[in-house]
Amino acid sequence: MYRILEKEVFSPIIKLMVIEAPKVARSCQAGQFVILRIHEEGERIPLTIADFDREKGTITIVFQEVGKTTEQLGAMNAGDSLRDFVGPLGVPSHIEKFGTVMVVGGGVGIAPVHPIARELKKAGNHVIGVIGSRTKELMFWEDKMREACSELHVTTDDGSYVRKGFVTDVMKEIIEDRGKENINLVLAIGPQPMMRACCNLTREYGLKTVVSLNALMVDGTGMCGCCRVSVGGVTKFVCVDGPEFDGHEVDWLELARRGAYFREEEQKARERAKEKHSCQCGCGGGK
Amino acid sequence: MADAQKPKKQIVPKKNPMPAQDPAVRSRNFNEVALGYSPETAIAEAGRCLQCKNEPCRQGCPVEVDIPAFLKLASEGDFAGAIAKIKEKNALPAVCGRVCPQENQCEKYCTLGKKHEPVGIGRVERFCADWELAKGVKLPEVAPPTGFKVAVVGSGPAGITCAADLAKLGHKVTMFEALHVAGGVLMYGIPEFRLPKAVVQAEVENVKKLGVEIEVNSVVGKFATVDQLMEEGGFDAVFIGTGAGLPYFMNIPGENLCGVYSANEFLTRTNLMKAYQFPEWDTPIKVGRKVAVLGGGNVAMDAARTALRLGAEESWIVYRRSDKELPARHEEVEHAHEEGVKFAFLTSPTRIIGDDNGVVKAMECIRYELGEPDASGRRSPVPIPGSEYTMEVDTVVVAIGQGPNPLVPRTTKGLEVNRKGNIVANPETGATSKPGVYAGGDVVTGAATVILAMGAGKVGARSIHDYLMAKKSAK
Ligand SMILES: Cc1cc2nc3c(=O)[nH]c(=O)nc-3n(C[C@H](O)[C@H](O)[C@H](O)COP(=O)(O)OP(=O)(O)OC[C@H]3O[C@@H](n4cnc5c(N)ncnc54)[C@H](O)[C@@H]3O)c2cc1C
Numbered sequence: 001m002y003r004i005l006e007k008e009v010f011s012p013i014i015k016l017m018v019i020e021a022p023k024v025a026r027s028c029q030a031g032q033f034v035i036l037r038i039h040e041e042g043e044r045i046p047l048t049i050a051d052f053d054r055e056k057g058t059i060t061i062v063f064q065e066v067g068k069t070t071e072q073l074g075a076m077n078a079g080d081s082l083r084d085f086v087g088p089l090g091v092p093s094h095i096e097k098f099g100t101v102m103v104v105g106g107g108v109g110i111a112p113v114h115p116i117a118r119e120l121k122k123a124g125n126h127v128i129g130v131i132g133s134r135t136k137e138l139m140f141w142e143d144k145m146r147e148a149c150s151e152l153h154v155t156t157d158d159g160s161y162v163r164k165g166f167v168t169d170v171m172k173e174i175i176e177d178r179g180k181e182n183i184n185l186v187l188a189i190g191p192q193p194m195m196r197a198c199c200n201l202t203r204e205y206g207l208k209t210v211v212s213l214n215a216l217m218v219d220g221t222g223m224c225g226c227c228r229v230s231v232g233g234v235t236k237f238v239c240v241d242g243p244e245f246d247g248h249e250v251d252w253l254e255l256a257r258r259g260a261y262f263r264e265e266e267q268k269a270r271e272r273a274k275e276k277h278s279c280q281c282g283c284g285g286g287k
Numbered sequence: 288m289a290d291a292q293k294p295k296k297q298i299v300p301k302k303n304p305m306p307a308q309d310p311a312v313r314s315r316n317f318n319e320v321a322l323g324y325s326p327e328t329a330i331a332e333a334g335r336c337l338q339c340k341n342e343p344c345r346q347g348c349p350v351e352v353d354i355p356a357f358l359k360l361a362s363e364g365d366f367a368g369a370i371a372k373i374k375e376k377n378a379l380p381a382v383c384g385r386v387c388p389q390e391n392q393c394e395k396y397c398t399l400g401k402k403h404e405p406v407g408i409g410r411v412e413r414f415c416a417d418w419e420l421a422k423g424v425k426l427p428e429v430a431p432p433t434g435f436k437v438a439v440v441g442s443g444p445a446g447i448t449c450a451a452d453l454a455k456l457g458h459k460v461t462m463f464e465a466l467h468v469a470g471g472v473l474m475y476g477i478p479e480f481r482l483p484k485a486v487v488q489a490e491v492e493n494v495k496k497l498g499v500e501i502e503v504n505s506v507v508g509k510f511a512t513v514d515q516l517m518e519e520g521g522f523d524a525v526f527i528g529t530g531a532g533l534p535y536f537m538n539i540p541g542e543n544l545c546g547v548y549s550a551n552e553f554l555t556r557t558n559l560m561k562a563y564q565f566p567e568w569d570t571p572i573k574v575g576r577k578v579a580v581l582g583g584g585n586v587a588m589d590a591a592r593t594a595l596r597l598g599a600e601e602s603w604i605v606y607r608r609s610d611k612e613l614p615a616r617h618e619e620v621e622h623a624h625e626e627g628v629k630f631a632f633l634t635s636p637t638r639i640i641g642d643d644n645g646v647v648k649a650m651e652c653i654r655y656e657l658g659e660p661d662a663s664g665r666r667s668p669v670p671i672p673g674s675e676y677t678m679e680v681d682t683v684v685v686a687i688g689q690g691p692n693p694l695v696p697r698t699t700k701g702l703e704v705n706r707k708g709n710i711v712a713n714p715e716t717g718a719t720s721k722p723g724v725y726a727g728g729d730v731v732t733g734a735a736t737v738i739l740a741m742g743a744g745k746v747g748a749r750s751i752h753d754y755l756m757a758k759k760s761a762k
């Protein structure tokens with residue numbers, strides 16, 4: 001069992017948890033993820049490592065409630081335990097001194113971008129951070145990102161905080177302003193449509209863009225092939241070959257379709273869980 | 288030879304039939320198909336054995352179970368004696384009795400089988416093992432602690448056997464498993480209706496009782512490398528039994544459409560994640576009306592039979608060769624037929640076709656004919672030009688084989704692998720190119736059988752023991 005040591009509620013649907021998982025904390029690196037299971041009947045879901053503390057043996061996850069498992073997780077509290085927690089999985093982010101790197105986090109994607117930004121800065125890069133959320137209420141970790149980046153730009157879709165606009169609007173301004181030759185790499189993490197939009201923008205400028213793909217997964221070790229995606233016309237397994245890929249090479253339509261294949265079942269599971277769950281025991285929703 | 292085994296007793300030509308669930312009923316549930324012998328039937332079946340002096344059956348068993356001896360004990364109703372005899376060689380009899388391809392192993396060589404039906408060795412073995420599991424297993428003696436620590440990577444039959452043998456010899460064993468339960472293919476691959484998971488877990492519990500520590504959720508090569516286990520983790524030796532878990536695909540167009548699964552995904556969702564109990568269990572699976580399974584081995588039969596149980600109206604095996612070449616166990620093919628699985632032989636898909644949402648709707652196939660025998664003597668299939676046709680399907684399951692997972696080889700310095708990515712290990716000892724590191728099972732041989740993997744686990748344990756004892760006397 002893996003204990004939840006802390007819980008922070010960023011918004012009604014975005015939450016942070018610090019999990020006791022010394023084996024994962026010991027060797028994890030920026031860009032890697034874990035797979036967890038809440039209870040015996042639960043699904044295995046992947047979440048990116050948003051932070052870690054090797055000494056304390058803890059892993060921080062930040063998640064958005066989008067369906068049954070994430071909602072049940074969100075209902076759990078410090079002191080509760082997760083059934084399974086395995087990691088670190090996936091290939092760590094490639095960190096080196098590129099020069100200037102634009103690091104973009106959209107929505108809950110701000111969390112996974114954070115440790116990568118931090119490492120890139122440590123490696124001597126000038127890190128231009130761009131973070132955006134739909135609305136002010138969903139914004140989090142501005143302070144942590146400010147620290148992790150060399151400069152930070154914040155935006156909200158609806159203009160309720162700092163400025164109005166999508167992250168791509170901010171990216172475009174920066175690229176135009178600084179000149180595309182002065183940006184060596186772009187890294188974008190967030191919802192699929194946002195990553196895709198970022199890639200469409202950077203393609204115009206010929207700016208290499210790394211994205212972190214959230215394919216459906218089962219085992220996370222390369223055993224099932226559920227997470228496969230075409231990258232540059234070649235089939236890759238996101239869990240072992242990724243999760244980071246060259247965004248200009250990704251077959252986004254295929255990824256989106258594969259991700260939606262079980263939508264009907266997910267909907268059913270979610271409704272069923274809502275009906276059943278009335279206790280306040282912190283069981284995470286039970287069966 | 289014929290003289291030496293002249294029957295001294297009445298020959299019973301036919302095997303006692305295995306009681307089984309009715310095909311029409313069982314093809315819609317996940318309960319075990321073969322129900323097992325009663326004590327009376329087990330005694331009768333064991334009694335069919337002629338007790339041949341030269342023991343031909345024994346040579347057919349990869350771990351050389353003393354078959355005549357255990358059958359004799361069983362025929363006398365001494366099931367405790369029989370199971371003890373079996374366990375001298377086979378640590379997982381409840382599993383092997385169910386899933387060994389007996390027709391190619393022990394029973395293939397049975398004298399009775401020359402003219403009549405062979406003794407149902409596997410069935411009696413299964414009975415004895417179940418009898419013992421029901422009664423509570425008597426644990427073997429464990430040698431006093433040696434002070435050595437061994438890491439076993441992977442908890443399939445190879446790892447379990449190796450761990451159990453090492454523990455009995457007094458070594459401290461930790462078994463690391465990537466998934467959240469131990470058992471390997473026995474848990475995630477072979478379906479409940481053929482090998483109940485409770486049987487596997489009972490065997491796993493017995494290994495734990497020997498003092499083996501099992502750390503699930505532990506992917507070696509990720510949380511720690513083999514080198515780190517040895518240098519920082521204090522392990523004196525390592526056994527790698529990570530299996531052949533990497534699914535192969537056909538590399539035909541349309542393979543990434545929704546509704547195309549690897550057999551591993553299809554079976555893992557169903558067995559490990561219990562998708563057949565969705566929504567009580569959270570993991571979903573979808574099969575639709577008509578399912579095509581590509582391949583002809585055990586894995587393909589399991590997938591095709593699973594598809595029926597998940598509600599498919601039609602489940603097809605699409606196989607490139609003819610029925611004679613089907614590599615699956617006879618019993619599984621027979622069961623598949625009885626349950627209504629359909630077979631398209633000498634057929635192979637050329638592309639998978641999707642609808643507007645990227646979901647499978649059809650598969651284009653081409654027919655084959657058998658050509659000249661190749662070097663192996665098997666007639667190789669050749670495509671018939673212009674024989675393409677379209678088969679409407681909702682789901683495609685690719686079951687054309689698996690390779691070794693590269694995670695451990697890639698992260699272990701100095702570990703030699705062959706062209707296919709299998710770890711190179713001495714078949715006599717299990718020794719790899721890296722000192723103190725041994726390997727066995729599917730990761731070495733490629734996808735094979737439970738009993739061969741167990742045999743390799745045994746060999747590995749013996750060699751590791753010798754290695755550690757030599758280390759001790761060198762100290
Ligand atoms: C490598 C990786 C890292 C991830 N990191 C994070 C993270 O740090 N924070 C976070 O909030 N989410 C992350 N995700 C997404 C997260 O895994 C899904 O949100 C989660 O599995 C949904 O489970 P559920 O049961 O709550 O919802 P479900 O009912 O299963 O699904 C609800 C909705 O989410 C979509 N969905 C389901 N599974 C996934 C998935 N694996 N990826 C994307 N969408 C999915 C479905 O299509 C559906 O629209 C990551 C995914 C991957 C593959």
Ligand SMILES: Cc1cc2nc3c(=O)[nH]c(=O)nc-3n(C[C@H](O)[C@H](O)[C@H](O)COP(=O)(O)OP(=O)(O)OC[C@H]3O[C@@H](n4cnc5c(N)ncnc54)[C@H](O)[C@@H]3O)c2cc1C
Pocket residue numbers: 386387388440441442443444445446463464465466469470471472473476477478505506507508528529530531532554585586589616692694695727728729730734735736737738740
């Ligand atoms: C569907 C199916 C049906 C089959 N039917 C039969 C049958 O009827 N009869 C028969 O004899 N054989 C059958 N087989 C074959 C048989 O199951 C295998 O040959 C046997 O299980 C191999 O054993 P193993 O111990 O080498 O590996 P596996 O059983 O594959 O176990 C390997 C284990 O190692 C774990 N692992 C992998 N990488 C790591 C890592 N890096 N760190 C930690 N753990 C790791 C895996 O998760 C897995 O649990 C079947 C196989 C399948 C897939």
Ligand code: SF4
Pocket residue numbers: 347348349350351352354377383384387389392393394408409412738
């Ligand atoms: S272990 Fe397998 S091959 Fe050996 S006797 Fe038992 S069933 Fe036959």
Ligand code: SF4
Pocket residue numbers: 335336337338339342343344345354355358396397398399406408
């Ligand atoms: S099992 Fe068959 S071959 Fe073996 S001793 Fe009995 S009759 Fe002879």
Ligand code: FES
Pocket residue numbers: 216217218219220221222223224225226227228237238239240
């Ligand atoms: S999740 Fe199974 S192979 Fe990637």
